[in-house]
Amino acid sequence: MFERIFKYHYSNKFAYALDALCIWIALEALLFLNGSTLIIRTAIDKPIFIGLALSCITFFRGYKMVLRFTTFIDIGKIASGLIFTIVIYAIYIKANTRGHYNYLLLLFYFSLSLLSLYRLVIKLLYARVTKEEKLLNTLLFGAGANGLRTKRALDDSNAVNVLAFIDDEPGTLGRSIEGLTVMRLDEKLEKFIENKNVQQVIITTEKVSQKKKNELFQFFKNKGIKIFTVPPIDKLASNKAIVNNLTPIKIEDLLKRDQIKIDLEKNQSQYQGKSILVTGAAGSIGSEIVRQLLRYSPARIILFDQAETPLFDLKNELSQHQTKVELQFYLQSVTSKTAIAQCFKDFSIDVVFHAAAYKHVFMTEALPKAAIQNNVLGTKNVVDVALENNVSHLVMVSTDKAVNPSNVMGASKRIAEIYVAGKAEQTTTQIITTRFGNVLGSNGSVVPIFKEQIAKGGPVTITHPEITRYFMTITEACQLVLEAGATGIGGEIYVFDMGEPVKIKDLATSMIRLSGLIENQDIQLVYNGLRPGEKLYEELLTDKENLKASHNELLFIADKETFSAQQQDDILTLIDMAENGKDAVTLVKKMKDIVPEYKSMNSVFEALDQ
Secondary structure, eight states: OHHHHHHSOOOTHHHHHHHHHHHHHHHHHHHTSTTGGGTOOSTTHHHHHHHHHHHHHHHTTTTSSOGGGOOHHHHHHHHHHHHHHHHHHHHHTTOOSHHHHHHHHHHHHHHHHHHHHHHHHHHHHHHHHTOOTTSEEEEEEOOSHHHHHHHHHHHHHTSEEEEEEEOOOTTTTTOEETTEEEEOSSHHHHHHHHHHTOOEEEEOOSOOOHHHHHHHHHHHGGGTOEEEEOOOGGGSSSGGGGGGGOEEOOHHHHHSOSOOOOOHHHHHHHHTTOEEEEETTTSHHHHHHHHHHHTTOOSEEEEEESOHHHHHHHHHHHTTSOOOOEEEEEEOOTTOHHHHHHHHHHSOOOEEEEOOOOOOHHHHHHOHHHHIIIIIIHHHHHHHHHHHTTOSEEEEEEEGGGSSOOSHHHHHHHHHHHHHHHHHTTOSSEEEEEEEOEEETSTTOHHHHHHHHHHTTOOEEESOTTOEEOEEEHHHHHHHHHHHHHHOOSSOEEEEOOOSOEEHHHHHHHHHHHTTOOBTTTBOEEEOOOOTTOOSOOOSSOTTOOEEEOSSTTEEEEOOOOOOHHHHHHHHHHHHHHHTTOOHHHHHHHHHHHOTTOOOOSSGGGGGGO
16 A cells, blocks of 8 residues: 555645644644743634645645655755745734744744654655565765765666765765765675675766776676666756666776877867878778767768678768768779779878778688788778878778788788888878777677677687787777877887787676676686687787887887888789789798798698798
8 A cells, every 4th residue: 555655646635734734733732832822822823824834835836846755955945935934924923022933933943844754754665665676786886976866866766776885085985975884895895795685886977997997897796796887967868767877887898998198189180171081981990980080070081991881881870970071982992993093083182091901810811812902902002092192191000910920811911011111211191000909899809709699698709718919999099090190200100008918718707797697607618729820919019129109108109110122022922913813822921921920820821831
């Protein structure tokens, strides 16, 4: 019965009746005090005061509230109505002595106390009666203003049972906020979690460092507790919407770094009003470069790609943007120099971002010809046509797999770097190469593969328990690509600070834990051996390169290498060999001649190194 009463809205007659009863009790209380007859002179005075009080509270919109959601604002409306009531009643009884005023003040105090008290009782009863076992026991990280607003919103949602706050601010630790203790990450919290069967943690503040996020994850990951983030409360349509807007913390949230410092003024100056070509525009890196370029208001972006469906999907996505930038979609391959030349003829291009490449190690290991045509010939075509048309800047996107390559893909990108470096010495065009490691969430990245495997219930397949990679989010990588393009002076290889290398096994374990599951219990980890061309560790520098700092703490510049004219000639020969259908072994042997440090691993081409 109580659940039915409290869960559903009811007529305001219920509130009017309870208020009338409370005011009558307040009036009766005064009868026990000597001198109360000063303000309650006759039997008719009671109904007059009660009617006047209900009318004044109604005037101040005190009955627009729902009793079970009473707030201090609602109590303020009731207090205003009662003050107005006391003033009118004082005029009615012609109050003119200290005794009158004292008893009127007592009547106000008794009435407000009773009206507030029963509303508080109803609110507490509602919270207790409607609390069901399915409510999720929850901790809130962040005991600031947003944490408090989140707590109140979750209380109103009737889906979550908030047990305590977590924070590391000395001024809040050990204190209580609306009856909830503020705790720190320690053994006491561990015991609390075990005793209270905590099921989830919600990060309520956006001002949390990556170090603290990782500390939170490490603390909770072995306890089967899910971690969520919540948008600012003021961005939600209603407090009840907060439950549906909880976002599970993702592996990208743990591996990304604190906000990257970007020279926005320099970027704006470099790209605003320019005509910019992005090759490989439908890929994960190319498409993010396009998205980030939009903020700098170029005159035109030409999106060049041979992948029809991804390019069409990107067109549909970008059509939703409110932008004045002209977008041109060019369905062609970088292997066609004629197509690239036509693109430059159709559009007066100022800046080029060359992101088009085949990058799947396994696929290119099986067909070296494709890697040479797309990654080497494609780069040569783009660079040659760009220089013929005197573009101001050209930025090539490379990979850490180009360093001491162990596979065809890495070797093809290293050969492209060598070609670009040679051309940079012969032109006024500022040619910049950017080199970074694995990008989270990109096409072919382990992250979407692991997500799919976890969603299917496993197993999660890993090539080797010791395999290690550098990681960066797509957004971060592309921010630094644009930064390098805006600040480079030409001929540099920019190497990104990729942070600490991550074991793929640890990455898989963290993703399983973030899904609320346990590795080798709910989801099996299976090791299936290194794939052709794969090595355990990636590097960011060749043996001949050293790093020096740049203006940005996350960008480093590799010392320039000198490449012989013979290497440039050999690159042209390699392209001709691929175009003329030479076999894979012959092509890879030529690649090894151009890149002596290229040593195959777990591949049929290892025989060429012996």
